[in-house]
Amino acid sequence: MNAIAQPAALHRLADLLRLPPYQAYSYSYPHKTAYRPLQPAQSLAQLWADEPRDALFLYLHIPFCSYRCGFCNLFALARPEPAKVAAYLQQMEHQLRATAAALGEHRFVRFALGGGTPTYLDTEQLRRVFDLVERHAAIDLQAVPAGIEVSPETVDLEKLRLCRERGIDRVSMGIQSFSDAEVRTLVRPQQRAVVEQAIAAIREAGIATMNLDLIYGIAGQTRESFLASIDSALAHSPEELYLYPLYVRPLTGLGRIEAKNGARGGFALQAEPVDDRLALYEAGRERLLAAGYSQVSMRMFRAPHAPELSGPVYCCQSDGMVGIGCGARSYTSALHYSSEYGVARRSVAEILDHYLARDEASFASADYGIRLSADDRRRRHAIQSLLIRPGLDRADYRRHFSADCLDDLPQLRELFELGLAVADDNLIELTQAGLARADTIGPWLTSAQIAERMHDYRLG
Known part of the structure; x- marks a missing residue:
């Protein structure tokens, strides 16, 4: 702890x-570390009764991965037992059915599958996820912006074609670096050849927006090697690029390595050793601006050829979000709720087991969160x-x-x-x-x- x-x-x-x-x-x-048990539990029907429900975001969380990257502090479990994955998909359907009933009349105008790695699922399991969404949620996936997160080793053309057929128009893939040495430093068993194959599959599937994530601040990374990764990404003309500074957080693989070496890690405003991340950020930003990309946030850059955002209007500051799955968050204007949060494998597994043991009726209430x-x-x-x-x-x-x-x-x-x-x-x-x-x-x-x-x- x-x-x-x-x-x-x-x-x-x-x-x-x-x-x-x-x-x-x-x-x-x-932040989710501000959440606590809600006593008593709050009825979802009552929580949403006075909220606008005609422009909601539906998010499904798949907390499974092929491996746990050294920097990752997301709610995710690497290489789960197949029976647990099957049980999880069934439980997500129970939760979505109970949640939709509590919402009453509603409309979702945004959709995302995140994780973890949703494409850890096989093609038939992904089809089942799309089916349960269409059965229980008021959403037209063909008419709203819909995205999925992938990792290179889980991408294949069959999965991507299914995603495209079911309405996915944006794929976000964490590459982190095109340098095999740098990804090894991130405790990530990834090879550049696999990355290139995954990008080719995304393009062949015809998905409109491809986003690639890169990380700066990796041990041993230089300005030249970071810019080389950016140039490698630009060779594929991604519609979006995200540049993330590396954070080493408690209980992640890199955090454990630092702890063993006597370093202090944490989520904190505190002085740190000499840090070249700002110089790397500035170099990366200038390279992308010179390539014609526009900067949307510190992390996000959009290409001039990126498709215009379309679909019904959604405002993240005021419109609600409904999260389905263990680790997913939901937002009303006055209360945010979710399952518990953990990073260590044992903690994640315990929280996941608790989620799998719930009966469907329990999903009609929120028992963990924060009132704003x-x-x-x-x-x-x-x-x-x-x-x-x-x-x-x-x-x-x-x-x-x-x-x-x-x-x-x-x-x-x-x-x-x-x-x-x-x-x-x-x-x-x-x-x-x-x-x-x-x-x-x-x-x-x-x-x-x-x-x-x-x-x-x-x-x-």
């Missing part, structure tokens, strides 16, 4: 900028808007909260003083320097209440 070190809340940003820039990835707010205060609802909206372009829409904020964001969160003014953001009457947008410090700005906007809960969490 490891404590999560406390991220800074209500500190001056100028002080935090003296620390290394990579402090915490604010991909969701609040009015302040944290405002912070969530600001963080999710600010860290992605075009930025924080002030008029949209007023519509939701009947106040100006600079009055509710006066600390935002520090961004202007430090040259990290610009503002007009309609928009607050991070500058290029601000995007580079997104992993400091996100934790800086965390409330003291959430920071305390994260600090007190014990990770298994």
Whole structure:
């Protein structure tokens, strides 16, 4: 069991900028380490009764992988027993059926299969997943943006053709590096030839958007080797590229290696040894901008040939999400809920066994999560808007909260003083320097209440 070190809340940003820039990835707010058992359990029908349900996101979590990468802290189990996979798919159907009944009249306008690695499933199992979605959820997969996450060794043309036939129009593949030596350093048994074959299969299947993930900050990586990976990716003209800084977190493979070597790891705003990740980020950003890609966030870059986003409107700041599967999160405006969270194999296996033992009726309620205060609802909206372009829409904020964001969160003014953001009457947008410090700005906007809960969490 490891404590999560406390991220800074209500500190001056100028002080935090003296620390290394990579402090915490604010991909969701609040972080799942702020969740706790809900007592009593909350009825889903009551939770969703007063929520808009005509523009929801449906997310299915497949927590299985061929192997566990050294940097991964996602809820995932490597090489599960086949019987457990079969039981899991059956239980997902039970959960989706119970959840859809609790939602009542609803419509999903976004869909994603994530993990883990959804393509760890074989073709027939993937078909079963699409079938259960179409049986129980109000969604037209052919008419909404729909994505799937894959890893190179699990990709084959038969699976991808099935995905395309069933409506998948975006594939995201974690490559991390085209260098065999660098992926070995990440404790990832991957060969470049397999990556190239997987990319070719994605293209042959005719899926409109291919996203490739790369990591910078790998031990032994240089500016030249990182740019070589970017150039190798660009040779395949991906519609999207994500550049991720390497984080070494507790209980991951790399975290265990660091712990054995006496290094201190954690999710924290803290000083670290000499860190070249910012220089690598800047080099990678310039290479992609020169290639015509536009920067959407610190991590995300879109190609000029990427298809225009289509389908019904969905707003991540205000529209709900329904997560199905062990490890998936669901968001209403006032309460976020999920199953428990673990990283170590034993912890993940125990949580998964608990999920498999539930009866269908139990899925009609939420028993683990967090109720958001009015302040944290405002912070969530600001963080999710600010860290992605075009930025924080002030008029949209007023519509939701009947106040100006600079009055509710006066600390935002520090961004202007430090040259990290610009503002007009309609928009607050991070500058290029601000995007580079997104992993400091996100934790800086965390409330003291959430920071305390994260600090007190014990990770298994």
